[in-house]
Amino acid sequence: MENLTVISGYVASALVLLTFVAKDMRLLRTAAIFSNLAFITYGTLEWLPPVLFLHVVLLPLNMARLSELQLVSVCPVRL
16 A cells, blocks of 8 residues: 555656646646646545645646636637
């Protein structure tokens, strides 16, 4: 179980790093979603309520923003 905790922490951190270097917004949001899931795992296994709370709140936000990007790419608004 300790290995899963350590691995989830490193994976989450690597995904956060990816969000900072991503130039494409879809890649950024996708990496952020997977980062949120990894940090939720880490926060649950290590029982870190601030980390857990933050990523439980950010996960639906990132999912909504990714959905908005998908809608805009399918049906762009023209002015």
